[in-house]
Amino acid sequence: MTTKKALITGLTGQDGSYLAELLLDKGYEVFGLVRRSSSSNLDRINHFSNNIQILSGDLLDQSSLMDVIAEAQPDEIYNLASQSYVPISWTQPALTAEYTALGVSRLLESIRRCKPNARFYQASSSEVFGQPDESPQTERTAFRPRNPYGVAKAYAHWMTINYRQKYNLYTCCGITYTHESPRRGTEFVFRKITHTVAQIKLGLANELKLGNLEARRDWCYAKDAVYAMWLMLQQEQPNDYIIASGETYSVKELVECAFNCVGLNWEDYVSVDPAFYRPDEPVQLVGCIDKIKTEIGWQPEYSFNHLVELMVDYDLKKLSS
Template sequence: MAKTALITGITGQDGSYLAELLLEQGYEVHGMVRRASTEKFDRIEHLRDKITLHQGDLLDQRSLVDTFRAAQPDEIYNLAAMSFVATSWVQPTLTAEFTGVGVTRVLEAMREVCPEARFYQASSSEMFGKVLEVPQTEDTPFYPRSPYGVAKAYGHFITVNYRESYDLHATSGILFNHESPRRGLEFVTRKITWHAAAIKLGQKKELRLGNLDAKRDWGYAKDYVEAMWLMLQQDKAEDYVIATNETHTVQECVEIAFDQAGLGSYEPYVVIDPAFVRPAEVDLLIGDPGKAERDLGWKPKTTFEELIRLMVDADLELLKQ
């Protein structure tokens, strides 16, 4: 019997890679999409005839129950969220509704319709924020520094609560930054690789950035969705940090990207713009994925340099069209 999986946020970066992985594993894949004024299905366009889409919304309990009844999932991956940290400062209560309370609605719907299913919650390294130890593990206390981080901490703890209170197979993956050619253009790595390609092709003149010294633990989204799937194959639901255990600066990202684009030095093209500096910067986010390696046999396969170079190549291809 093929398993059935339901992915909320299937049109996002992670959702599209996860859908591909699950289809390869022989799953029947369902996705939940929001009825938006602008439908954006470009990341899953190539999968449209292989998956079943349902209209639902994390703000609407009824729609979640209806979606779960229709899909009858064995596994639920809750990837839908208001996912961009900067926007969370502009829309803090909406972020709380989607990224925090929305998780409770999904868990409630699961409890009502398919309590035997297995549940994955997309937690985030942004929950660590002003970090209390380096590197961060599953036991590091949270100190979020943005409305997004605070909402994610709520989503994380409500998942733990439902696991312990209702005996649900509910897991949180605490994923550190993960990027790909499908990353949104508002995220700094993709902003850099896209601009490097655009400048190379004469379509743009400059790249405006905030803090070049900001450091992150950056991995490849395609590697990270594999970890999500592995978590739900375990007999016991537990939480896992998924990271590379190394950090790189925004400046390193820029250097590699401009090198890959064949531009030489980035200095003539990069403008430092205070508009892009966060109200509260997170400190040294660096994750220790030791538990994931021990329990899941998971390790990142793609280095930071390989990731940035493959993203630049993809953006050069994209912009040449």
Template sequence: MRKALITGITGQDGSYLAELLLEKGYEVHGIVRRSSSINRARIDHLQAFEHGENKRLWLHYGDLADSVSLVKLLYQLQPDEIYNLAAQSHVRVSFDIPEYTADITGVGAARILEAVIESGIGKKVRYYQASSSEMFGKVQAVPQTETTPFYPRSPYACAKLMAHWLTVNYRESYNLFACSGILFNHESPRRGESFVTRKITIAAARIKAGLQKDLFLGNIDSKRDWGYAKEYVEGMWRMLQQDEPDDYVLATNETHTIREFLDVAFGRVGLDWHDHVKFDDRLLRPAEVDLLIGDYAKAQAKLGWEPATRMKGLAELMVDADCAALRPQ
């Protein structure tokens, strides 16, 4: 039985990845932060794997800010695969807490990569780093590929770029099997409620139900490449099953404005978003990323991966899920 460790297991991607690995027969370990409130709603449905004879899911307290806990955990577990998904991942918030974002999202990757070396598992383990399309920022080419120059436009993107290049550096310096997945925006009903797509789908559902009147947004003209998170974690796993480590873009090769996402989401419940969406300049970023569109040709050719869900289908399934969540159980 292969053993995988996931940082950020309670997040959107971590929960879908845990599901996938458990389906494939893995023993799955996740790092969770200690807090006064429990934040495990995305993995509550996996409790059947936490108990009894079928126990294959283990949660461990730890933090990417604590290198000692990482070394101890890796030495104890001896995992076959590590998926580093943990981060302070909100781009707008990263302007408010740049030091924390750099420490967790950037230096955190250094800590776990160094823990791989210090725990002595470097020769056996396969490591995945969650890189981001935000690293392209002020894009230097359209569409963006694995070789497009980076131009980060936020503290979050700068921290992700640090983690990305550290992964390359440790791969070349220590001969680690280390891959980076440069994932473009990927959403789902499990997306955090502060992210724009989920803010939109929740608002559409609540306004339709008479529970909310308005939705406040910032820049709705920016263009993004949106895919379905559940499909993207399959690409992560495939990267670590290859003969040689490499970096891959996962995307849909389509770009849409937030206005278009609003059209689909509100249209799904028979509403016109123009009647409800208000502008709030506090939600603008100090430096904007205007256009992201990724070319996934390399992932398609080498991994056999391609997206099945595009923006329209994604927005509709998210709205449907948020509407269902409001109905009496």
């Protein structure tokens, strides 16, 4: 039996590292596209980096993408690379568009020219919905992005579908809602909370500053999300799916749960700072996962409480070591 080969962009990120582990466990030969400037940022993949092949390339450079695809000859390509931090998309909107939108065009065109039989996964985002006119959102909900990141993701989403329709390529979009893990950066609110709670428990901090405590998110575990990505490319026909938990929790509920994990009262440590409010707070973003459950049999294994406990425990151990 021929070993399957997969190419992952965004290998050094949260999703890329978990996806690489999953594919290695399934016997794939795994290639990772890494920008030369990122080559030293391999913390998330150090424990298995000897089992993958890292290739130098950049979503800004069409020729490098074609070279990488020609060399790796992948059966599956997962595009998980982008400028993914929403606040930065406001201060660097053009760069966000170059990587998150136009980078996908370059990648799709490289696939069409160099490996048209490869199966392609595009990481879309719930930010494409922006301020939706219905909740929960389905795969048919209208896109109304409200920040440069969401606009860029909407472009990439529709280009992926257009290449499927125009060139008959196997291309899929997974509209992922917020997904977390211990490999998430502390600039994201979920990890910021679990990390600071662990610091407070260990006497390393005494305050947690947050923005809108009533903001709600649909959170799931990154390991669950990347399994959905892989499952999408194993289907006979390509299709687009929402990847989410189907539930929302407020930042306040997250805070309360995290402090409960360490036996502390959150109200003694949390303060609200308007500086942390998002200017474009999305309205009740929650994904309907009926389609992906019915058609390919996926649903998240980890509950919200389990995820919070897992991440607080990780941060306690990491800070104690």
